[in-house]
Amino acid sequence: xxxxxxxxxxxxxxxxxxxxxxxxxxxxxxxxxxxxxxxxxxxxxxxxxxxxxxxxxxxxxxxxxxxxxxxxxxxxxxxxxxxxxxxxxxxxxxxxxxxxxxxxxxxxxxxxxxxxxxxxxxxxxxxxxxxxxxxxxxxxxxxxxxxxxxxxxxxxxxxxxxxxxxxxxxxxxxxxxxxxxxxxxxxxxxxxxxxxxxxxxxxxx
Numbered sequence: 001x002x003x004x005x006x007x008x009x010x011x012x013x014x015x016x017x018x019x020x021x022x023x024x025x026x027x028x029x030x031x032x033x034x035x036x037x038x039x040x041x042x043x044x045x046x047x048x049x050x051x052x053x054x055x056x057x058x059x060x061x062x063x064x065x066x067x068x069x070x071x072x073x074x075x076x077x078x079x080x081x082x083x084x085x086x087x088x089x090x091x092x093x094x095x096x097x098x099x100x101x102x103x104x105x106x107x108x109x110x111x112x113x114x115x116x117x118x119x120x121x122x123x124x125x126x127x128x129x130x131x132x133x134x135x136x137x138x139x140x141x142x143x144x145x146x147x148x149x150x151x152x153x154x155x156x157x158x159x160x161x162x163x164x165x166x167x168x169x170x171x172x173x174x175x176x177x178x179x180x181x182x183x184x185x186x187x188x189x190x191x192x193x194x195x196x197x198x199x200x201x202x203x204x205x
Contacts, residue, residue, distance in 0.1 A: 047148040049077060049111050049155040050098035051131075053091050055119075056158035061126030061134055063156070069095020070159055074114035079107065080145040100151060111135070111143045113157040122158035134158035 053070045054063055070091060077087040077099040086109070087099040099111070113136050115121065121138040135143040136157040143155055191201050 045105050046100050046102050046151065047104050047107055047109065048087065048098065048100035048151040049109065049146065049148070049153075050100075050151060051096065051153050051156050053095045053097065053113065053157045053159065056122040056134070056160050059122060059160045061123035061158060062129075063132045063158070069093075070116065071095060073097075073116060073157075075099060076112045076114075077101065078110050078112060078142075080110055081108065098151070098153075106147075106149045108145050108147050110145045111155050113141045113143075115141055116159065118162055119159040120162060122160045130154055131156075 052063065053073045053075070054067050055070055056062075057067050058064065071093045073091045073095070075089055075091065075097045076085050078084065079086050086101050089097050089099055091097045101107075101109075113121070121136045121141060122134050124134050124136060124138065126133050131154040134157050135155050137143070141157070146152060146155070187203060189202050192198060
């Protein structure tokens, strides 16, 4: 009986297979078509999620032009039914990732993002383009649950830098320098005891 492929991790949408020989480069057009058909069969019947983790430099919660991807950030796909982790990977050098579960045609899943040192998650669900916002809850790093029948490619997370020690010190000094309030006027010797500041009645030093 031929060995069945066992996918243990997928990065960039390409399955890593155990128990199969490395496929050789096709030598003809018909061989190429067969290779493409085999690849589609291997990836058929799968669900998953993927796309982008980026550094949200201006903190607006939107993937703006020029904002870089975050490399080597851990990402996990969870089954919503029992919160079991079913796939895990790390982002590539450009901040891209893909998580796939083979042999499953549908289900409800959510994604969890690891939080690197020195950053927080940015504001979620900003703007009107779901492919350009962040889906991670800032307090947990988890996304909402998705009902999947394939691989959805817009599950993203934005990261914002934590304030530096110098910035916190400046903010603290500004708070200390805030103006104070007070009251005051005049104390005098009420020589005729009428409760009024009469002409000639001296002040008390």
